[in-house]
Amino acid sequence: MGKIRIGIVGYGNIGRGVEQSIKRNDDMELKAVFTRRDPASVKIQTEGAEVKHFDDMEAMKDEIDVMILCGGSATDLPVIGPKVAASFNTIDSFDTHAKIPEYFANVDKAAKEGKNVSIISVGWDPGMFSLNRLYAESILVQGSTYTFWGKGVSQGHSDAIRRIEGVKNGIQYTVPIEAAVDQVRSGSEPELTTRQKHLRECYVVAEEGADKAAIEEAIKTMPNYFDEYDTTVTFITEEELKENHSKMPHGGFVIRTGETGCEGNKHVIEYSLKLDSNPEFTGSVLVAYARAAHRLSKKGESGARSVFDIAPAMLSQMTPEELRAHML
Amino acid sequence: MGKIRIGIVGYGNIGRGVEQSIKRNDDMELKAVFTRRDPASVKIQTEGAEVKHFDDMEAMKDEIDVMILCGGSATDLPVIGPKVAASFNTIDSFDTHAKIPEYFANVDKAAKEGKNVSIISVGWDPGMFSLNRLYAESILVQGSTYTFWGKGVSQGHSDAIRRIEGVKNGIQYTVPIEAAVDQVRSGSEPELTTRQKHLRECYVVAEEGADKAAIEEAIKTMPNYFDEYDTTVTFITEEELKENHSKMPHGGFVIRTGETGCEGNKHVIEYSLKLDSNPEFTGSVLVAYARAAHRLSKKGESGARSVFDIAPAMLSQMTPEELRAHML
Numbered sequence: 001m002g003k004i005r006i007g008i009v010g011y012g013n014i015g016r017g018v019e020q021s022i023k024r025n026d027d028m029e030l031k032a033v034f035t036r037r038d039p040a041s042v043k044i045q046t047e048g049a050e051v052k053h054f055d056d057m058e059a060m061k062d063e064i065d066v067m068i069l070c071g072g073s074a075t076d077l078p079v080i081g082p083k084v085a086a087s088f089n090t091i092d093s094f095d096t097h098a099k100i101p102e103y104f105a106n107v108d109k110a111a112k113e114g115k116n117v118s119i120i121s122v123g124w125d126p127g128m129f130s131l132n133r134l135y136a137e138s139i140l141v142q143g144s145t146y147t148f149w150g151k152g153v154s155q156g157h158s159d160a161i162r163r164i165e166g167v168k169n170g171i172q173y174t175v176p177i178e179a180a181v182d183q184v185r186s187g188s189e190p191e192l193t194t195r196q197k198h199l200r201e202c203y204v205v206a207e208e209g210a211d212k213a214a215i216e217e218a219i220k221t222m223p224n225y226f227d228e229y230d231t232t233v234t235f236i237t238e239e240e241l242k243e244n245h246s247k248m249p250h251g252g253f254v255i256r257t258g259e260t261g262c263e264g265n266k267h268v269i270e271y272s273l274k275l276d277s278n279p280e281f282t283g284s285v286l287v288a289y290a291r292a293a294h295r296l297s298k299k300g301e302s303g304a305r306s307v308f309d310i311a312p313a314m315l316s317q318m319t320p321e322e323l324r325a326h327m328l
Numbered sequence: 329m330g331k332i333r334i335g336i337v338g339y340g341n342i343g344r345g346v347e348q349s350i351k352r353n354d355d356m357e358l359k360a361v362f363t364r365r366d367p368a369s370v371k372i373q374t375e376g377a378e379v380k381h382f383d384d385m386e387a388m389k390d391e392i393d394v395m396i397l398c399g400g401s402a403t404d405l406p407v408i409g410p411k412v413a414a415s416f417n418t419i420d421s422f423d424t425h426a427k428i429p430e431y432f433a434n435v436d437k438a439a440k441e442g443k444n445v446s447i448i449s450v451g452w453d454p455g456m457f458s459l460n461r462l463y464a465e466s467i468l469v470q471g472s473t474y475t476f477w478g479k480g481v482s483q484g485h486s487d488a489i490r491r492i493e494g495v496k497n498g499i500q501y502t503v504p505i506e507a508a509v510d511q512v513r514s515g516s517e518p519e520l521t522t523r524q525k526h527l528r529e530c531y532v533v534a535e536e537g538a539d540k541a542a543i544e545e546a547i548k549t550m551p552n553y554f555d556e557y558d559t560t561v562t563f564i565t566e567e568e569l570k571e572n573h574s575k576m577p578h579g580g581f582v583i584r585t586g587e588t589g590c591e592g593n594k595h596v597i598e599y600s601l602k603l604d605s606n607p608e609f610t611g612s613v614l615v616a617y618a619r620a621a622h623r624l625s626k627k628g629e630s631g632a633r634s635v636f637d638i639a640p641a642m643l644s645q646m647t648p649e650e651l652r653a654h655m656l
Contacts, residue, residue: 020589024469045590101653121656128463130656131640132599135456137655138616138643139609141352185602247593260612261348262373265575265604271460272600274513276593281467284588288466308651312459313636315466323636325429327465328449328458 003029004294006287007057007064009084011035011042013248014093015070017283019045025287027317031064061087065297066290068092078103082110085118085304089293091286093123100126108304117297119305122289123282124273125149129254131307132271136256140267143258144189148176148197152250152278160225161202164218166210169238171245173201176253187257187266200231203245205238250278288315331357332622334615335385335392337412339363339370341576342421343398345611347373353615355645359392389415393625394618396420406431410438413446413632417621419614421451428454436632445625447633450617451610452601453477457582459635460599464584468595471586472517476504476525480578480606488553489530492546494538497566499573503527504580515585515594528559531573533566578606616643 006022008015011033022030023046032050035042039051052060057067067084069092071077077094084090085107094103104120111118121127125147133145150173157172180197183190202219206212216233219226236244251273259266275281289307292314296305313320318327334350336343339361350358351374360378363370367379380388385395395412397420399405405422412418413435422431432448439446449455453475461473478501485500508525511518530547534540544561547554564572579601587594603609617635620642624633641648646655 100656104652126656133655134640134644139612260608261605265608267604267609268602270600272598274596276595277589280588280593281595284467306652306656308641309639311637311639312462316462323462324432324634327461328428328454328634
C-alpha cells in the first residue's frame with residue numbers, strides 16, 4: 001500500500017510542525033506545501049516535495065490524499081476551510097470556540113458536496129483537551145471540570161504587547177496558579193475567578209528612551225487581555241529575549257473531580273501536557289488525524305467531523321488486531 | 329424517548345458500582361440484576377428493579393437494551409461473555425490481557441450471530457488507560473510509554489496473602505515509586521525494572537499464636553506475586569483493618585514522553601486517576617459505554633468492539649451539536 005500523500009496549506013509555525021511530524025510517520029509523505037507568498041521565496045525542509053501557490057491546489061487533486069490547513073482561525077480558515085474541503089480531505093485546527101458551529105456547518109456542506117472528509121478543530125485545545133473533557137464528564141456525571149493553560153507562550157497576548165507604543169519586542173507567558181490547581185485536585189470543586197486561575201508574565205524590550213512606566217501601565221490595564229489578571233512586566237534586552245525566550249513552550253491541565261455512589265466517594269481524572277514546542281506538538285496531532293481522515297474517506301464517508309467523532313483506533317498505524325493484542 | 333434499560337449480570341463489587349452509576353445517569357434505568365445465588369437472598373439498592381437467576385435472562389430479551397457483565401475474567405466471562413452476547417448487547421471488563429484476542433473472537437462471533445453489539449475490556453485498565461496509551465503513541469510516534477498503578481488495593485495480591493497459613497485477614501496496596509514517576513516525567517525515558525516501579529505494602533491480621541516471622545517470609549518470597557518487589561508487611565488487628573482499610577481506592581498514571589522535530593523538543597503527556605472507589609469508578613465507565621453500545625445497536629451495527637473502536641461522542645448524553653458548541 002502506498003504512503004498517505006499530504007499537502008500543507010500555509011507554511012508558518014504550525015505548517016513547519018506538520019512537516020517535521022510527517023518525517024516521523026513512515027506511512028506518510030509530504031507532496032507539496034502551498035503558500036500565498038512567491039513559491040520561489042519559500043524554502044522547505046523536505047527533499048522531493050514541491051512548493052506551490054495557493055491558486056495551484058486544484059491541479060494536484062489526484063496527487064494529494066489529505067490537505068492539512070495551517071492558517072489562522074480569524075480570517076484565513078473561514079475562507080480556506082470550506083474552499084479546500086470541496087476538493088480535498090482536510091484537517092484544520094480552527095480554534096475560535098464561539099464560531100465552531102457555523103464553521104462546522106460551512107465545511108460540512110462543502111465536504112459533502114465534494115465527497116471528502118474534513119476533521120475540524122484538531123490540536124490540543126481544541127483537540128486533546130476537548131476529548132479529555134468529554135471522556136471525564138461522560139464517566140463522572142456529577143462533578144466539575146477545570147482547564148488550566150501553561151506555562152506557555154500566548155501569541156495573541158504577545159502580539160498585543162508588541163502593538164504598544166515604545167515596545168520594540170515582547171513575549172507573554174500564561175502561567176497557571178499552583179494553589180488553584182492544588183485546590184482543584186483536592187476535589188473541593190472551588191469556584192475560581194479568572195484572576196485566581198492564571199497569571200500573565202510579560203518580558204518586554206523597550207525602544208531606546210521609551211517611558212517604561214507608561215508601557216507597564218498600558219499592559220496591565222489593557223482590557224480583555226490583561227486587566228482581569230495579575231500581570232508582571234519585566235524589561236529585558238533584545239539579546240536576552242533571543243537567548244531565553246525564542247522557544248514556544250506550552251501545555252496545561254484538564255482536571256475533573258466528581259463523586260460516585262451513595263457514600264461520597266471522590267475521584268480525580270487529570271490530563272496534562274508539558275510541551276517544548278507548541279507548533280510541533282500541534283502538528284503531530286494534525287498528522288495523526290490526517291491518517292483518520294484518509295481512512296474514513298477510503299471507507300466512503302464524507303462531511304465534517306470533530307475529534308469527538310473519530311474512533312481512537314483510526315489514529316494509529318497499528319491494525320485493530322495489533323492494538324487489541326498490544327495496547328488494550 | 330424511553331430510558332436505556334440495563335441488566336446487571338453478577339452482583340459483586342463491580343455490579344454494585346454499576347447500579348450506583350445508573351442512578352446518576354438520567355437516561356438509564358436498571359431493569360434487573362441476574363445472580364447465580366438464590367434471587368431471594370440478594371438485596372439490591374434500586375426500587376422497581378428485579379432480581380433474577382442467571383437462567384432466566386432469555387425471558388427478558390425484550391425488556392433489556394444492554395447487559396453489563398460484572399463477572400470475573402478468569403473463569404466467568406469466558407463462558408458468560410459469548411453466551412449473553414448471543415442474545416443481548418453487552419459490556420464487560422474482561423482484563424486477562426493475554427487472552428483478549430481469543431475472547432474478542434468468541435464474543436464477536438456470538439454477537440454477530442445474535443445481531444448485537446458487545447464492547448469488551450471496558451474500565452480503566454484495560455479501558456481509559458488503554459485509550460491514553462493509544463492517543464499518546466499516535467501523536468508522539470517516537471517515545472516511551474509507562475504505566476504506574478496505585479496507590480491502590482490489588483484484590484489478587486490481597487487474596488494471595490489471605491491464603492497463607494496463619495493469616496486471618498489482610499490487604500495489599502500497590503504503590504508507585506515516586507522517584508521512578510519523576511524520572512519518567514523528566515523525559516529521560518529510563519529503563520525501569522519491576523522493583524524500581526512499584527512497592528507492595530501488606531497489612532496482615534495474624535491468627536492467634538501464628539508465627540509472624542514465617543508469615544512475613546512467606547509473603548515476601550511468594551513467586552509471581554511478591555518476590556520481584558520490595559514488600560513491606562505490617563501486622564495489625566482485625567479492628568484496625570476494618571477501621572482503616574475497608575475502602576477500595578486505586579488509580580495510577582499513564583505517561584508518554586517523546587521528541588518531535590529536528591531540534592530535540594521534548595513533550596510529556598500524562599493521564600492520571602485518583603479513585604476513592606475502584607468498583608464505583610469502573611462501574612461508571614461501564615455505564616458510559618453501555619450508552620454507546622445501545623446507540624451502535626440502534627444504528628444496525630453488530631459484533632465485538634473495544635474502547636478503541638468507539639467514537640468519544642457516543643459516550644455522552646449530549647448531542648453532537650451540543651458537544652461541538654460546549655465542549656470542543
